[in-house]
Amino acid sequence: MWKWLHPYAKTENAYQLCVTLQPWLWLGALLCLAVGTVWGLAFAPQDYQQGDSFRIIYIHVPSAMLSMGTYVAMAIAALVGMVWQWRTAYMSMIAMAPVGAVMTFIALFTGAAWGKPMWGAWWVWDARLTSELILLFLYIGVIALYGAFEDKQQAGKAAGVMALVGVVNIPIIHYSVEWWNTLHQGATISKFDQPSIAPEMLWPLLISLFGFAFFIGAVTTVRLRSEIVRREMHRPWVQKLAQATSENS
Amino acid sequence: MNPRRKQRLAVVGIVGLLIVSAIGLMLYALNDSIDLFYTPSEIIEGKQGQMPHVGQRLRIGGMVVPGSVSRDSKSLAVSFDLIDTGPIVTVTYTGILPDLFREGQGIVATGVLTSATEITAQEVLAKHDEEYMPPELAEKMKGIKHEKPANMPVTDASSSYQYEASPELESETVSELGSKSKPGGQ
Numbered sequence: 001m002w003k004w005l006h007p008y009a010k011t012e013n014a015y016q017l018c019v020t021l022q023p024w025l026w027l028g029a030l031l032c033l034a035v036g037t038v039w040g041l042a043f044a045p046q047d048y049q050q051g052d053s054f055r056i057i058y059i060h061v062p063s064a065m066l067s068m069g070t071y072v073a074m075a076i077a078a079l080v081g082m083v084w085q086w087r088t089a090y091m092s093m094i095a096m097a098p099v100g101a102v103m104t105f106i107a108l109f110t111g112a113a114w115g116k117p118m119w120g121a122w123w124v125w126d127a128r129l130t131s132e133l134i135l136l137f138l139y140i141g142v143i144a145l146y147g148a149f150e151d152k153q154q155a156g157k158a159a160g161v162m163a164l165v166g167v168v169n170i171p172i173i174h175y176s177v178e179w180w181n182t183l184h185q186g187a188t189i190s191k192f193d194q195p196s197i198a199p200e201m202l203w204p205l206l207i208s209l210f211g212f213a214f215f216i217g218a219v220t221t222v223r224l225r226s227e228i229v230r231r232e233m234h235r236p237w238v239q240k241l242a243q244a245t246s247e248n249s
Numbered sequence: 250m251n252p253r254r255k256q257r258l259a260v261v262g263i264v265g266l267l268i269v270s271a272i273g274l275m276l277y278a279l280n281d282s283i284d285l286f287y288t289p290s291e292i293i294e295g296k297q298g299q300m301p302h303v304g305q306r307l308r309i310g311g312m313v314v315p316g317s318v319s320r321d322s323k324s325l326a327v328s329f330d331l332i333d334t335g336p337i338v339t340v341t342y343t344g345i346l347p348d349l350f351r352e353g354q355g356i357v358a359t360g361v362l363t364s365a366t367e368i369t370a371q372e373v374l375a376k377h378d379e380e381y382m383p384p385e386l387a388e389k390m391k392g393i394k395h396e397k398p399a400n401m402p403v404t405d406a407s408s409s410y411q412y413e414a415s416p417e418l419e420s421e422t423v424s425e426l427g428s429k430s431k432p433g434g435q
Contacts, residue, residue: 045383045384046383046384047381047382047383047384048382048383048384048386048387048388049349049377049387050349050377050381054381057381079261082257082261083254083257083258083261084254117348118347118348118349118375118377119347119349119357119374119375119376119377120346120347120372120373120374120375121372121374124285124357124374125285126285127283127285164261164265165265165268168268168269168272172272172276179276179280179283180280180283180284180285181284181285181286181288181310182285183285183310183357183374183376185376185377185378185379186378186379187379188379188380188381196378196379196380196381197380197381197382198381198382198383198386200383201381201382201383
């Protein structure tokens with residue numbers, strides 16, 4: 001079943017996959033982000049309670065959901081690296097880490113900017129906000145740990161352990177608003193129930209969610225390509241590639 | 250899968266399971282400390298058999314009882330009642346209330362317990378629910394009309410927000426607030 005994945009354990013194949021995927025991911029990101037944000041920020045109706053302030057949802061919710069999604073993807077990559085010992089797995093893990101960290105930061109920042117006018121506070125130490133902050137620290141920890149080792153193979157293993165351990169935080173973030181009483185409201189769309197948002201507000205939200213996902217994918221492929229090239233500099237295929245590029249320019 | 254991979258997967262799995270259960274137990278033990286606020290019934294009936302004592306600094310979260318808001322005409326002082334499933338706690342506060350504050354709204358207030366059922370708050374935060382809808386739909390479904398505070402005539406009587414909640418809505422919100430305070434049914 002997973003046989004089709006096996007070639008991508010080789011860095012050259014993984015690099016080629018990134019090259020193929022990249023334009024499509026950028027195209028998807030550009031289209032969805034343009035449609036989603038313009039629709040959401042300019043054309044979706046106002047909220048009955050929060051007026052125009054609610055529009056920050058079109059940035060806050062996608063970035064928050066994908067900060068968690070990217071972390072799970074990173075942890076899966078770490079698991080693959082650990083069990084199957086794929087070098088490309090650790091490389092893609094570290095390619096995703098800063099992207100996820102930025103998403104987490106955007107989620108926290110837009111949340112604070114939303115909290116001030118609506119709740120009356122930039123920050124409250126409730127379970128949801130605190131666990132999302134811990135997620136940011138986990139990302140930073142993974143990046144720092146990876147950077148601390150000279151030997152990048154060792155670095156990948158160490159950072160991978162940290163990424164895997166930190167994955168317990170993901171269900172905590174998601175269920176924090178149900179397990180404890182918090183200032184943050186419950187889930188609007190990520191639940192096994194009808195979304196509690198009017199359809200004309202939901203559509204742009206879903207589109208910008210896809211836009212963010214494509215964007216993360218696109219940035220990750222760029223980072224993975226450069227990571228592979230940096231680590232495989234001595235390989236003949238990379239040298240051939242470098243030669244071809246310099247001849248073209 | 251070859252035996253070495255199987256072994257590595259098992260090790261990762263077991264270590265992962267141990268970490269998950271350790272953190273799960275920790276959070277379970279800390280359950281009450283993680284809650285952001287006391288509900289009015291927890292203040293009056295106690296939480297886990299422990300009554301909050303007078304003079305304690307705490308947070309309370311509940312729904313503003315419709316018709317209970319009274320403002321002082323000369324200052325920013327305001328007092329209102331909070332309710333969740335039955336017991337009522339009175340909050341007094343001096344300062345500017347958040348825009349979303351109105352009767353029937355969920356509120357979180359930080360302050361000092363001055364008597365068994367009274368709190369003097371230093372900070373009042375508004376909680377909003379996870380529902381988003383256009384104003385016309387809200388009016389149709391919930392009978393809520395939220396006017397911007399800027400358009401409000403200044404009166405010293407109760408709040409000037411129009412709030413005509415249907416009885417079902419009130420009980421719905423109250424039960425939602427009440428059910429949230431007890432995670433894991435303990």
